[in-house]
Amino acid sequence: MSINPDKPIKFSPLHRLQWEEAQQKDVILYPEGMVELNQSSAEILKLCDGTRNLAQIVSDLELKFATSGLINDITAFLEVALKNGWIQQD
Amino acid sequence: MAGSNKISSTPPRWLLAELTYACPLQCPYCSNPVDYAKYQSELSTEDWKRVLTQARKMGAVQLGFSGGEPLTRRDLTELVKHARDLGYYSNLITSGYGLTEEKIIQLKEAGLDHIQVSIQASTQELNDHIAGTASFVRKKEVARLVKKHGYPMVLCVVIHRENIHQMAQILAMAEELGADYLELANTQYYGWAHANRDLLLPTKEQFEQAEQLAQAFKETVAGKMKIYYVVPDFYEERPKACMNGWGTTFLTIAPDGVALPCHSARELPGLDCPNVKDYSIEEIWNESKAFNFFRGLEWMKEPCRSCDEKEKDFGGCRCQAYLLTGDMYNADPVCSKSPDHAVIQQAIDSAAKYALPVDEKPLIFRNSKNSRLFS
Numbered sequence: 001m002s003i004n005p006d007k008p009i010k011f012s013p014l015h016r017l018q019w020e021e022a023q024q025k026d027v028i029l030y031p032e033g034m035v036e037l038n039q040s041s042a043e044i045l046k047l048c049d050g051t052r053n054l055a056q057i058v059s060d061l062e063l064k065f066a067t068s069g070l071i072n073d074i075t076a077f078l079e080v081a082l083k084n085g086w087i088q089q090d
Numbered sequence: 091m092a093g094s095n096k097i098s099s100t101p102p103r104w105l106l107a108e109l110t111y112a113c114p115l116q117c118p119y120c121s122n123p124v125d126y127a128k129y130q131s132e133l134s135t136e137d138w139k140r141v142l143t144q145a146r147k148m149g150a151v152q153l154g155f156s157g158g159e160p161l162t163r164r165d166l167t168e169l170v171k172h173a174r175d176l177g178y179y180s181n182l183i184t185s186g187y188g189l190t191e192e193k194i195i196q197l198k199e200a201g202l203d204h205i206q207v208s209i210q211a212s213t214q215e216l217n218d219h220i221a222g223t224a225s226f227v228r229k230k231e232v233a234r235l236v237k238k239h240g241y242p243m244v245l246c247v248v249i250h251r252e253n254i255h256q257m258a259q260i261l262a263m264a265e266e267l268g269a270d271y272l273e274l275a276n277t278q279y280y281g282w283a284h285a286n287r288d289l290l291l292p293t294k295e296q297f298e299q300a301e302q303l304a305q306a307f308k309e310t311v312a313g314k315m316k317i318y319y320v321v322p323d324f325y326e327e328r329p330k331a332c333m334n335g336w337g338t339t340f341l342t343i344a345p346d347g348v349a350l351p352c353h354s355a356r357e358l359p360g361l362d363c364p365n366v367k368d369y370s371i372e373e374i375w376n377e378s379k380a381f382n383f384f385r386g387l388e389w390m391k392e393p394c395r396s397c398d399e400k401e402k403d404f405g406g407c408r409c410q411a412y413l414l415t416g417d418m419y420n421a422d423p424v425c426s427k428s429p430d431h432a433v434i435q436q437a438i439d440s441a442a443k444y445a446l447p448v449d450e451k452p453l454i455f456r457n458s459k460n461s462r463l464f465s
């Protein structure tokens with residue numbers, strides 16, 4: 001399984017991404033488990049809303065953080081996210 | 091609260107709301123207390139809402155609605171809705187008995203996140219025998235409906251001597267039903283399972299065979315189905331890190347409002363577990379005697395006290411230490427360093443003896459009549 005660069009990426013309907021006030025962190029919730037996210041992972045996942053493909057996610061984040069060269073890090077994280085079932089592509 | 095000594099602690103993350111002890115099934119391994127029949131009173135809807143609100147404020151986020159059979163509570167949908175509004179990730183832990191499609195839809199709309207359906211075996215005959223109630227056909231149907239309505243489907247099968255030979259078929263059934271998660275829970279010997287241990291504890295060979303099948307299956311379904319395998323700790327050399335440490339992560343509220351550091355803690359003597367009708371969750375979690383009792387490592391006796399593994403397993407399970415050695419401060423006898431470790435082998439030998447047909451004794455089914463005998 002790896003990311004198809006042409007297809008939009010969406011967050012899995014079988015997981016929930018939410019801000020936890022008590023922990024001051026974004027977390028992914030799923031049956032019997034919870035993953036705490038660092039800020040950059042959370043920013044990436046929030047853009048996985050089914051309207052953007054990989055290149056669009058990268059350019060949106062580069063714009064937001066006024067930087068460039070994020071493609072490798074973002075791709076690597078999304079591969080992990082895909083393998084864990086947090087995101088999907090149709 | 092009087093007599094309490096406060097030890098610094100992390101906030102609760104998991105809340106298990108045991109809404110009721112009522113259940114139409116009679117599983118002989120049920121983790122409810124054997125004398126549950128004497129606890130008749132149940133919290134009101136308002137009590138539960140207050141508990142959910144207070145625990146959420148402290149940081150609890152995973153919520154299990156359990157029992158007994160939580161579907162017997164008429165206010166279940168209302169509580170699910172309240173939980174969703176508070177931002178919990180909530181789970182209905184159900185036998186599936188009496189769960190209609192209409193209710194599945196209603197709960198989804200109220201904000202329930204997932205449903206865990208238990209099945210007792212891979213065949214109707216054995217399932218219905220173990221459950222003490224004809225329920226197999228309905229359970230399978232419920233599993234399909236849960237999936238159909240977009241919930242992650244969690245199938246739970248408790249494993250013991252009566253069904254362990256069906257492991258291959260159980261795995262095939264999970265696949266056929268399209269489970270997203272399969273929990274293979276080797277029986278833990280508390281409550282009713284403790285009372286029925288001679289009839290439920292499989293042999294080491296049976297465990298090893300079943301585990302091999304489960305591990306191989308895990309690889310073939312990787313990416314499609316997640317397997318949670320709860321180990322049979324009687325055949326381990328070290329105990330489990332019970333509850334991730336006493337009073338660190340888990341909070342259970344029993345049907346009558348008693349707050350417990352683990353769902354079996356009711357069996358331990360002298361804990362004076364507080365009731366949510368008298369105290370707030372914050373007071374209970376931070377200040378009560380019960381939640382501070384085994385917090386940290388100070389309470390330990392030898393061999394745990396000077397053991398270099400104590401931060402790993404916290405000395406194991408307090409309930410198991412109590413049930414099997416009579417002293418809840420002892421090391422969990424599952425540990426090979428425990429001076430009482432021999433009781434584990436005795437339990438295994440005793441169970442092996444009862445596996446022979448000549449000595450067969452009947453299972454004690456979990457129902458009110460039998461429960462009153464334990465009271």
Ligand code: SF4
Pocket residue numbers: 113114115116117119120121122157158159184185456
């Ligand atoms: S284990 Fe069986 S008897 Fe016990 S509450 Fe669950 S379904 Fe009911």
Ligand code: SF4
Pocket residue numbers: 328329393394395397398399400401403404405406421422425426427428
């Ligand atoms: S002696 Fe106690 S702390 Fe050490 S491994 Fe055994 S149970 Fe754990």
